[in-house]
Amino acid sequence: MIMNLTGIEKDGLDKVSKEMKELMKKSPTVKQHQRYQTIYLLAKGYSVNAIAEIIGITSASVYTFANYYREGGVEGLNLSKYKGSSPKLTLDQEDVNLTPEKTLERICLQF
16 A cells, blocks of 8 residues: 655655654664654655555554654654553562562662
């Protein structure tokens, strides 16, 4: 399936691909790099399925990253907005698997 960055002219796509290429070089994490690479490949005209296969993500992730970019530009691709899910274990349940370092960290956090 082919998807494009709707509303961006050819010159704009060249600018987007150059910007994403630079951001990929400076990516602090693999996840952030994947987001930039997704937009880079979309700007280059790759299909959703090809991008998913190249990067090793799902097609749904390609669509998600494209929507983040459309809605918020580069800022929309930042990972800071994802806070993760809430813990499934209680603190008592987690205590079973605590290392000495984690135990010390938890004690320090109480003060």
